Amino acid sequence: MNQFASPPDWASQVDAPDATPSLPMLEVEALCRRFAGVAAVEDVGFRVAPGQVTCLLGPSGCGKSTTLRMIAGIERPDSGAVRIAGRPMSGAGAFLPPERRPVGMVFQDFALFPHLDVAANVGFGLRGPARQDRDRIAALLERVGLSGHAAKYPHELSGGEQQRVALIRALAPRPCLMLMDEPFSSLDHRLRDGVRDAALDLLRETETAVVMVTHDPEEAMLMGHRIAVMRRGRLIQEGRPDELYNRPADRGVAAFFSDLNIVAGRVAGGRVQTVLGAFPAPGLAEGSRAEVAVRPQHLVPAEAGGTPARVERARYLGRESLIEIRLEPGGAAMKSRIPGLVLPAPGSLIRVAVQPGSAMVFAGDGE
Numbered sequence: 001m002n003q004f005a006s007p008p009d010w011a012s013q014v015d016a017p018d019a020t021p022s023l024p025m026l027e028v029e030a031l032c033r034r035f036a037g038v039a040a041v042e043d044v045g046f047r048v049a050p051g052q053v054t055c056l057l058g059p060s061g062c063g064k065s066t067t068l069r070m071i072a073g074i075e076r077p078d079s080g081a082v083r084i085a086g087r088p089m090s091g092a093g094a095f096l097p098p099e100r101r102p103v104g105m106v107f108q109d110f111a112l113f114p115h116l117d118v119a120a121n122v123g124f125g126l127r128g129p130a131r132q133d134r135d136r137i138a139a140l141l142e143r144v145g146l147s148g149h150a151a152k153y154p155h156e157l158s159g160g161e162q163q164r165v166a167l168i169r170a171l172a173p174r175p176c177l178m179l180m181d182e183p184f185s186s187l188d189h190r191l192r193d194g195v196r197d198a199a200l201d202l203l204r205e206t207e208t209a210v211v212m213v214t215h216d217p218e219e220a221m222l223m224g225h226r227i228a229v230m231r232r233g234r235l236i237q238e239g240r241p242d243e244l245y246n247r248p249a250d251r252g253v254a255a256f257f258s259d260l261n262i263v264a265g266r267v268a269g270g271r272v273q274t275v276l277g278a279f280p281a282p283g284l285a286e287g288s289r290a291e292v293a294v295r296p297q298h299l300v301p302a303e304a305g306g307t308p309a310r311v312e313r314a315r316y317l318g319r320e321s322l323i324e325i326r327l328e329p330g331g332a333a334m335k336s337r338i339p340g341l342v343l344p345a346p347g348s349l350i351r352v353a354v355q356p357g358s359a360m361v362f363a364g365d366g367e
């Protein structure tokens with residue numbers, strides 16, 4: 001059971017910068033796991049507050065699932081600690097098996113029992129007499145719009161319906177923490193939004209803390225109150241979606257969320273001087289090399305000033321236009337995304353500028 005009687009309102013936490021509640025539901029500390037001498041997860045630590053969703057985001061093989069499996073107790077950490085609702089699950093000699101952890105799990109393949117009808121599948125998560133609690137099962141089914149499906153078998157349901165059943169089956173025992181591994185990735189694009197929204201509503205209502213693995217940055221931004229970006233087994237950055245998008249720790253994190261235009265330069269007078277202009281470079285040594293990353297929507301046509309650029313290709317994408325250009329000094333290829341219909345002729349010369357405050361400056365000239 002959730003030991004916190006009245007968890008803080010998730011919306012106010014999202015709005016308030018750096019409002020980390022004092023009592024996390026999940027605490028992960030310095031988790032490490034090696035396979036055949038190779039580190040799959042190294043020194044990963046983060047916390048999740050009650051009612052909050054943290055998305056583990058990263059490329060294939062970066063250690064997301066292994067981290068999730070260690071939280072679940074399916075995988076034993078080599079070192080580090082996991083605490084749920086303040087109780088040690090693993091670490092310091094303790095190790096609770098998965099069935100003794102107050103955790104619900106949902107995976108990519110819905111894994112419903114094919115020989116049980118929907119009501120029995122949901123009831124399976126309940127223990128003892130609660131398993132027959134028709135009212136609770138009916139309430140959960142109604143909550144995800146499946147009231148009329150209680151007597152159906154999994155093969156009679158669509159993928160989206162099956163995943164909603166898997167979700168309420170995991171939530172039925174009222175876990176403190178929900179662990180979800182790519183839970184929506186096998187769903188048809190059209191179904192996905194509806195199932196995601198149903199899941200978010202239900203998780204918020206039940207004030208369940210959630211760790212969700214995804215490799216899709218848009219999904220992480222859509223679902224996560226916080227995002228933890230992993231790379232090569234390590235946690236690179238953890239924070240609110242806007243922090244990761246606007247203040248990424250490095251170029252790799254920045255590149256996860258969109259295409260980037262990159263220009264390099266040297267720091268002089270506290271600013272990195274580039275072909276696109278000079279940008280503040282706080283904390284970087286005078287004379288050192290730095291690179292500036294600019295998202296395509298932040299590289300915009302300039303009336304006067306700016307940097308001359310030759311248009312290579314311009315396409316209208318509906319909501320916006322994508323203009324591919326080559327900077328005249330240096331010849332670097334860049335992309336600019338502009339709202340509406342803006343189609344300069346290929347070969348024409350335009351001027352572009354970086355929107356104030358949008359440039360991301362990193363040390364060095366490569367990852």
Ligand SMILES: Nc1ncnc2c1ncn2[C@@H]1O[C@H](COP(=O)(O)OP(=O)(O)OP(=O)(O)O)[C@@H](O)[C@H]1O
Pocket residue numbers: 035036039040058059060061062063064065066067215
């Ligand atoms: N049981 C295992 N035995 C050996 N190596 C493993 C095992 N489980 C995971 N690995 C390795 O550990 C690394 C991390 O794997 P993990 O499944 O955690 O990555 P991931 O980020 O979840 O990837 P994906 O998005 O492809 O599922 C990979 O190199 C993987 O091959």
